[in-house]
């Protein structure tokens with residue numbers, strides 16, 4: 001028996017902030033005290049709060065330590081593990097709490113969250129199947145084995161689960177179509193491509209709780225009559241692939257995958273296919289082509305994969321998070337429990353990846369129907385550095401921006417659509433006054449333009465033309481007609497493209513024009529980028545009243561464009577300045593201002 | 606001046622050892638749908654997809670070379686040119702973009718004198734872009750081989766590059 005369990009976040013975010021060297025230091029400190037075997041260390045899944053990583057949670061005390069450094073480990077071992085005293089210094093602190101917070105329920109980031117899909121993340125060792133089973137894992141599958149396939153579909157339908165991969169189609173209905181499609185050979189495919197930049201929920205589920213996906217696939221296979229499943233995972237997620245491989249091996253050893261599973265006569269095996277880096281392969285028909293070893297190009301639907309899918313056989317394709325919800329629905333009483341949460345049209349919870357200019361970046365799971373304001377200000381802790389909120393981008397390259405006026409919008413599929421954004425996969429990127437909305441639209445379009453597979457002319461050529469116009473506007477050569485041209489190009493691309501990529505890629509442009517038209521007009525008419533992003537459209541100036549001559553700016557300037565004596569106000573030599581932005585990052589007085597080009601007047605305004 | 610990489614192609618042409626190819630392809634013989642995993646294995650071995658190796662794969666798997674290149678050039682993961690000892694991947698995710706990744710990329714380009722997708726003449730660095738590595742909390746991020754460097758500002762770039770000899 002272990003005295004305590006120490007869960008160290010071993011997900012990509014925390015590893016990037018150094019959790020591996022923290023673990024090494026922890027082991028060293030334990031060994032020094034000769035107490036290594038009393039403690040169980042798990043490099044486990046993700047508690048979601050990437051911002052304050054690396055994180056260690058000590059159980060059963062349930063103490064949450066964060067922002068850890070290797071040098072903190074000696075104190076943690078000595079004080080907490082040996083001395084039984086909490087190390088205040090390493091607890092969560094922030095402007096949103098009065099005193100250092102001990103555990104989840106006292107940290108504001110967690111109070112509005114509801115852990116369904118992330119129920120095991122950070123609690124279990126994802127590389128040990130017994131831990132998943134101990135928390136009720138695979139019991140929904142054993143229950144499903146006793147149900148008729150049609151009854152399983154009916155339960156999923158009744159629960160009201162909609163696909164979490166973007167389009168929000170009813171999962172139960174999709175299964176029913178595949179079940180009803182004629183054919184003996186059928187497939188289940190898990191879409192783990194997650195190509196949407198700014199989204200990492202699927203990765204986190206795969207890394208933190210891979211058996212939940214396998215259980216979801218097993219249940220799906222049983223429901224539609226499939227005996228084979230594929231997980232299509234992007235190659236950029238090596239840790240997720242590794243954990244999934246281990247999970248598959250262990251499930252095979254336990255007789256949960258393979259022939260005649262649990263003596264039911266049901267056979268099911270799962271294979272992993274690594275994606276090779278093409279965003280369009282997240283689209284279901286392109287994904288199937290890619291598994292078949294072809295160029296990942298979408299094809300027209302119908303026929304839908306439910307009739308004609310992988311290798312021409314009826315196939316159900318579901319997203320990672322969709323599948324992770326399945327065991328919750330199929331467990332005893334699951335349907336009622338699941339559909340209790342959410343709004344009329346959108347049931348259950350949704351996992352969001354919070355990123356951008358927000359204080360608490362990380363992963364959060366919230367009930368559908370929560371407002372955007374609650375996510376950004378309560379869970380997310382508001383905007384970094386106290387700047388003003390400008391917009392939040394939902395749905396990535398297919399989605400749109402939600403401006404401050406709509407902060408009280410409840411999160412569900414339908415209200416987001418109405419606002420010109422989409423639920424998408426769940427990436428929420430927060431923008432502040434220093435984000436240029438024209439540049440953002442240009443950024444997304446340059447992404448989709450590169451990723452367009454080239455099959456449909458409107459998407460291939462239309463995105464190029466739109467990008468040219470946006471480039472021109474951000475470089476200071478926009479003309480007044482540009483906005484109308486963008487509008488009409490967007491309409492034809494949406495109307496005449498075959499797949500979701502083309503049909504949705506103008507959305508980031510349309511939604512920024514809809515809510516931030518003034519910014520576009522300022523770029524075009526006044527040649528000014530108020531956010532200080534489009535380099536041709538602003539100057540930096542140092543506020544002479546506030547500059548105290550600390551020299552922080554002149555020391556980082558790579559082109560020696562800042563002059564001034566120590567303790568005297570500095571000034572920028574405009575002819576030399578490349579607007580690289582190094583100075584503005586460093587200025588402790590916040591006295592470097594963004595001003596229109598050529599305006600010589602004072603900037604104290 | 607930024608180099609296009611054309612010089613490199615002609616300069617560095619060591620003969621390619623094709624003997625590891627057979628055992629790499631062997632498990633997939635007759636399974637044309639496995640061509641992407643095969644190419645992944647070949648690239649893992651050589652660091653890129655050398656033309657002679659592509660010809661070998663084409664012969665072994667009985668897939669026309671044109672079809673093979675059709676697949677390989679479709680996917681961003683496959684590289685047709687040799688790459689450096691250190692691969693610098695600048696994350697182009699949304700969170701990184703709005704927090705300054707273009708400025709980071711620019712600084713790296715200035716220091717190395719190469720554009721994205723190009724390898725330095727000494728084969729030390731290859732500069733690449735990646736759609737999103739999912740470490741958004743640390744934006745802007747770059748990866749050098751498997752090491753992430755996060756919360757970057759342009760002035761931190763030089764020291765990071767210097768640490769990779």
Ligand SMILES: Cc1cc2nc3c(=O)[nH]c(=O)nc-3n(C[C@H](O)[C@H](O)[C@H](O)COP(=O)(O)O)c2cc1C
Pocket residue numbers: 162163164165166167168169171191192193194195196279280281282283284285317318319320322323425499500501
């Ligand atoms: C361009 C494009 C990219 C997509 N990328 C993904 C993705 O990365 N992950 C995903 O689950 N679905 C993605 N989808 C949606 C899939 O086509 C499909 O709707 C989804 O996998 C169905 O699963 P669900 O019903 O469980 O949501 C994408 C669609 C398009 C058009």
